[in-house]
Amino acid sequence: MAKNKIRKMKQFAKIFELENQEQVLVLRDYNTTIDEYYLIIRSDIAGIAFETKMYFDEEAKQISAFKKFSKNDAIAMRREFIKIYNKQ
Numbered sequence: 001m002a003k004n005k006i007r008k009m010k011q012f013a014k015i016f017e018l019e020n021q022e023q024v025l026v027l028r029d030y031n032t033t034i035d036e037y038y039l040i041i042r043s044d045i046a047g048i049a050f051e052t053k054m055y056f057d058e059e060a061k062q063i064s065a066f067k068k069f070s071k072n073d074a075i076a077m078r079r080e081f082i083k084i085y086n087k088q
Contacts, residue, residue, distance in 0.1 A: 010063070016074035024074035028066050030059075037062035039069070043078050050081035 016024045027040040037056040042049060056062040 014069065016071050018075060018078065022078060024078055026069050028062060039066055041077050043081055045081055045085045048085065
């Protein structure tokens with residue numbers, strides 16, 4: 001029986017703590033079925049999970065975007081989610 005190789009995992013998630021106990025989660029993910037890399041950006045507002053995805057054709061592009069994603073980006077994404085929530 002072959003042993004499974006365990007490779008060191010790169011950082012795959014960031015959580016940004018904002019004011020009033022608000023949070024924005026950013027995850028790196030990979031779809032093996034269609035060979036696509038993406039970032040998931042998520043935040044909860046009033047018990048509703050808001051989520052968007054950014055798709056990349058190469059892992060290097062995904063990693064670069066993940067590393068550059070900042071607290072200011074998290075604040076901006078949450079503001080956009082709140083705008084959508086307020087339209088309901």
